[in-house]
Amino acid sequence: MKARKTLSSWLVNRYLLIIRNEENFAEKTTFSFTYAKVILLTVTVFILLMALSLFLVKTLLAQWFDPRHAQMEANKKLYELAVKMDSLSQEVEEKDNFIMNFQRVLRGDTSDVYDNYENTAPTNDQTITAAVDVNKLSPIDSQFRQEFEQTDLSLLNFNSASYNELQEIFFFSPISGFVSAPYRVKEGHFGVDIVAKKNEPVKCVADGTVIMASWTQDSGYVIAIQHRGNLISVYKHNAELLKKVGNFVNAGEIISIIGNTGELTDGPHLHFELWSNGNSVNPEEFVTF
Numbered sequence: 001m002k003a004r005k006t007l008s009s010w011l012v013n014r015y016l017l018i019i020r021n022e023e024n025f026a027e028k029t030t031f032s033f034t035y036a037k038v039i040l041l042t043v044t045v046f047i048l049l050m051a052l053s054l055f056l057v058k059t060l061l062a063q064w065f066d067p068r069h070a071q072m073e074a075n076k077k078l079y080e081l082a083v084k085m086d087s088l089s090q091e092v093e094e095k096d097n098f099i100m101n102f103q104r105v106l107r108g109d110t111s112d113v114y115d116n117y118e119n120t121a122p123t124n125d126q127t128i129t130a131a132v133d134v135n136k137l138s139p140i141d142s143q144f145r146q147e148f149e150q151t152d153l154s155l156l157n158f159n160s161a162s163y164n165e166l167q168e169i170f171f172f173s174p175i176s177g178f179v180s181a182p183y184r185v186k187e188g189h190f191g192v193d194i195v196a197k198k199n200e201p202v203k204c205v206a207d208g209t210v211i212m213a214s215w216t217q218d219s220g221y222v223i224a225i226q227h228r229g230n231l232i233s234v235y236k237h238n239a240e241l242l243k244k245v246g247n248f249v250n251a252g253e254i255i256s257i258i259g260n261t262g263e264l265t266d267g268p269h270l271h272f273e274l275w276s277n278g279n280s281v282n283p284e285e286f287v288t289f
Contacts (some may be wrong), residue, residue, distance in 0.1 A: 011036040093199070098271045130245055166276055171205045171287045174235060175270050179289055185188040190280040191234070194289050198274035201254040202270055205233050205287060210247045212257075219271065220261025225249060229276070235261050236271035 177196030239259025
């Protein structure tokens with residue numbers, strides 16, 4: 001009992017700490033305390049310091065003090081690599097499908113070229129065409145071309161100076177894909193339709209200045225670019241336009257995103273036209289898609 005009273009008295013007895021000036025012993029500050037308060041304050045400070053230390057070890061100082069930090073970082077990098085591998089595998093598979101379809105086209109089998117593309121234009125009466133060398137045409141084709149040039153439907157003579165000038169220009173391909181609808185003046189189709197992957201960027205075929213970048217009811221988002229030699233390229237049915245009127249664009253620069261806008265479209269594709277001196281020309285004569 002006496003020991004308990006002595007410990008209790010020692011804890012609750014009040015003490016006074018007086019701070020005096022050393023020279024004149026003037027009283028500066030006094031502190032009233034008990035040992036119980038001192039112990040409680042010490043324990044509280046110790047707990048706070050421990051909590052702060054644990055926080056720093058888990059966050060800022062983890063790479064030096066936490067032995068699991070290296071393993072966690074390695075696991076995170078492995079996860080990121082796995083995600084990238086999945087994306088690369090998907091891209092490789094899509095490119096393999098593209099190459100297989102292209103090889104099938106070269107063999108003349110176009111029955112299921114578009115089966116691997118979702119939401120593309122219908123395959124009825126579609127024709128897969130390639131760039132044609134005018135100098136290597138058969139006599140029948142040459143005769144047909146001459147008859148065609150003599151009609152009112154011929155908008156640009158293939159032996160004209162403008163045609164020869166266009167042949168000397170190097171055109172970038174606006175997009176890589178399959179020509180689903182070729183150039184047909186008799187049907188009022190003054191360009192080519194190219195089916196490509198979703199959200200594929202559309203590139204400018206040559207250096208020039210944007211003269212039109214707006215929305216139309218029939219063709220959706222349309223952008224037109226004026227090039228040298230009174231040449232104009234037109235890109236229709238875009239999902240988004242990335243250039244404005246007056247912008248100068250370089251050959252191969254991205255100008256829009258392929259889309260399915262406007263009333264005269266039935267699937268994601270790019271409608272591409274070339275106009276020289278106010279006359280429509282067949283883009284496939286000068287651009288390889």
